Amino acid sequence: MSNHDNERNHKLRPFTTPQLQFQTPGTDTTTENHHRTLSSTIARRPRGRPLGSKNKPRIPAIVTHDRPDALTSHVLEITTGSDVLKSLFNYTRRNGRGICILGGNGVVTYIKLRQPTGKVLTIKGKLQIHSISGTIFPPPTSGATGGLTVYLSGPKGRTFGGSVMSPMVASDSITLMVVSFANIAPEKISSMA
Structure with a gap:
């Protein structure tokens, strides 16, 4: 072989990188054990997001607006000795x-009923309420009652039963379940199609 061939073989020799050694505090870099633990700790990261990093569910924001014509429920307590009808008008x-009175209970001592x-x-005398219902319209039609x-x-x-006329005096406290409303615009309907 010529000198030129030797030079060429020398140039074509495969290049190998030296073995890299990492040193972490508290470990010995000269032992073979280190190479095994090092290769096991350097692993490919899994694809995607890490566990537990997903977006947390958010509480939906609920915005409520009270419509003036919406029905709202109430429990009204009329005190002893009060005129029930006058208290409701007030x-x-x-x-x-x-x-709109849906129902109620209590005792009255004095009442006027239209038959x-x-x-x-x-x-x-002491009279127990079994059933009470009716409607009192809002202002400016206040004072008008739908019965x-x-x-x-x-x-x-x-x-006894009938339409209430004032006064209707409460003997004990009277509890009424009512819904309130503001819109009283009449709507005309017809039975004709």
Whole structure:
């Protein structure tokens, strides 16, 4: 072989990189154990996001707006000795909303009832309310009532019923379940298609 061939073989010799050694504090870099632990700690990272890093679910923001014509429920307590009808009219005037009475209970001591025949009954004594319902419109039509109806039982089991006229005096506190409303715009409907 010529000198030129030797030179060429020398140039074509494969290039190998020296073995890199990493030294971490508290470990011995000269042992073979180190190479095994080093190769096991350097591993490929898994693809994607790490566990637990997903976006947390957010609480939805709920914005509520009270519509003026929406129905709102209330529990009204009328105190002893008060005129129930007058208290309800004052409530509608003060809040600017009409009420629809769904039901209630309590005891009255004095009441005026208009019968379907037009006759007015005035009843005194402790009378238990079994059923009460009706509507009182909001201002400016306040004072107009769509008919407050009550059914009562007397001391000897007699029952009375009819449209309430003022006064209707509470013997104990009377609790009424009502819904209030503001919009009273009438809508005309017809039975014709």
